[in-house]
Amino acid sequence: MLITTLDRIFRLAFALGAIALTAIVACYACEVVMRYFFNAPTRWASDTVSFLLLASVFLVAPWLTRENGHVAVTLLPDLLPEKWARLAIRLGFAAGAIVCIGGGVIAIAEAASLFRRGTMTYSAIPFPKWILTSVIAFGLVGCGLAFIGLTVSPPSPQQEPRT
Incomplete structure (x- = not known):
């Protein structure tokens, strides 16, 4: 149940990240037309693109992590026997997982502080x-949650990322 819910949340976030990426293209196109044709x-395009880029990266990242699609340097696992790999x-x-959740907790605390201060x-x-x-x-x-899932049920060392 929890994994299914997280999967749905990550897929929704992925879709929102894709929409943000589409909006970036639209903003740049609008800016080019407004600047060079008219x-x-x-005033808003550059800032909007920056905000949308942040959103697209951080909304897509959990899905990408869950799919084991992140960049991985596999030199050590490739050199080790299967069990140790x-x-x-x-x-x-x-x-x-520890680093991401720790960073997330810090970001939550900072978001709360920014909210209180306006x-x-x-x-x-x-x-x-x-x-x-x-x-x-x-x-x-x-x-972090996706990394926990991969820790519990990791892909084999030679397995390609899931699609």
Whole structure:
């Protein structure tokens, strides 16, 4: 039940990340048209693209991690016998889980602080920083949970990422 729920959340976040990436293309296209065809550059496009890029990365990261699609340096597991390679991979996933969840907890605390203070971005159109920090927290905690899943049920050392 929990894994199915997380899977659905990660797939939804992936879809939102893909939408954010599509919106980045639309914003840049709008900016190019406005700037070069109408000589009226937008004030909002650059900041919006920055925020959407952050969202696309941190919304897609948990799904990518769950799929074991992250970049991996497999030199050590490739050199070890199968039994020790599996252990090394599990330890790597466990370390990733600890680091990501730890970073996520820090981001959650920072988002709460930014919310309490009402801190806004320094941009052409101010935006609440707590929302951006919450997206970072979601991505980090989601990656940590995905790493826990990979620690419990890791792929074999030579297995390609799931698609």
